[in-house]
Amino acid sequence: MPIVKVPEGRVIELPLEPHRFYEGMEDVGIGPRFGGHIRKGDWYLELGGPRFNYTSFLFAEFVEDYDQLTDGKFTLVGPELNEVPEESSFPFAYYIRVGGPALTIEYFPMVERSMTMGLGWIEGVMVIGARSQVWVRVAKKVVHKMTLKKIAQAARGMIKSLVLTADRIEQKMIIATPEMGGVNVIAPLMEQAKKDWEAYDATRATTVTDEEVDTFYGCTICRLIAPTHVCICAPERAPYCGFLEYTAMKVFAEVDPAGFIFPVEKEEMKDAVRGWYSGVDKAVYEKSSGRTRKVYLNSCIQYPTTN
Numbered sequence: 446m447p448i449v450k451v452p453e454g455r456v457i458e459l460p461l462e463p464h465r466f467y468e469g470m471e472d473v474g475i476g477p478r479f480g481g482h483i484r485k486g487d488w489y490l491e492l493g494g495p496r497f498n499y500t501s502f503l504f505a506e507f508v509e510d511y512d513q514l515t516d517g518k519f520t521l522v523g524p525e526l527n528e529v530p531e532e533s534s535f536p537f538a539y540y541i542r543v544g545g546p547a548l549t550i551e552y553f554p555m556v557e558r559s560m561t562m563g564l565g566w567i568e569g570v571m572v573i574g575a576r577s578q579v580w581v582r583v584a585k586k587v588v589h590k591m592t593l594k595k596i597a598q599a600a601r602g603m604i605k606s607l608v609l610t611a612d613r614i615e616q617k618m619i620i621a622t623p624e625m626g627g628v629n630v631i632a633p634l635m636e637q638a639k640k641d642w643e644a645y646d647a648t649r650a651t652t653v654t655d656e657e658v659d660t661f662y663g664c665t666i667c668r669l670i671a672p673t674h675v676c677i678c679a680p681e682r683a684p685y686c687g688f689l690e691y692t693a694m695k696v697f698a699e700v701d702p703a704g705f706i707f708p709v710e711k712e713e714m715k716d717a718v719r720g721w722y723s724g725v726d727k728a729v730y731e732k733s734s735g736r737t738r739k740v741y742l743n744s745c746i747q748y749p750t751t752n
């Protein structure tokens with residue numbers, strides 16, 4: 446893979462103080478109700494996705510030596526939104542580097558999820574997928590009030606608001622225009638990112654089994670769209686959506702005990718083959734408002750872990 450030179454880009458300073466996180470964005474909606482699809486004919490800018498065979502990525506990096514980070518620094522390599530014509534489509538790379546004295550790698554999944562939520566909850570911005578399978582669109586209807594700088598600002602604000610230990614956040618967005626080299630610029634960066642993900646995932650891989658723990662975790666995030674929805678996550682059983690795995694769920698439940706992720710005591714094992722536990726049944730019954738009575742951890746067809 447040839448080594449490519451990425452232009453330096455322009456550096457933009459985002460507001461640092463908490464009361465200024467969303468400064469200048471007062472006319473842009475942010476929150477779960479703004480998530481959703483932007484369809485053909487409705488988008489102004491498209492980044493990544495199938496048009497470029499997903500040669501694009503979203504990279505959240507845990508930076509242990511946080512002194513090397515300049516908080517609020519956003520580097521944009523390539524054009525701003527108002528510098529491209531309608532229905533422009535480019536491959537891209539987006540790096541969000543995060544660190545802080547109290548941020549450890551165990552808590553980093555919270556940063557990754559906050560980042561995805563922060564981006565996907567901006568009015569008129571669609572974000573599908575994560576990491577190397579990402580597809581972003583910005584709608585025509587918001588282009589008069591939207592910039593890539595505001596998108597970076599919202600991502601930073603969301604991470605800072607949800608993960609209090611995320612002390613410094615530095616970002617870089619590369620919009621790879623054909624003049625810059627298009628996918629030829631992004632592909633080698635993505636190869637490196639994949640190696641970094643592999644190393645990061647290896648440090649966080651869990652080796653415990655379902656039998657070795659007393660507590661599983663449940664998730665009700667999708668209650669935002671399906672009021673009785675509840676999922677169960679065990680060390681050997683990540684939820685089907687892939688949102689978080691067991692250790693990340695544990696961290697979420699610890700940091701935000703009143704949040705969407707909650708501990709589930711296994712209690713009595715009723716059937717080892719099916720993975721049937723009395724404590725799991727009780728939890729899903731309560732959390733689903735009585736709609737789901739039973740879960741078999743080891744079946745994806747009969748009483749599955751996602752309901």
Ligand code: SF4
Binds near residue numbers: 664665666667674751
């Ligand atoms: S684990 Fe279940 S509730 Fe949580 S985000 Fe995934 S599908 Fe939704």
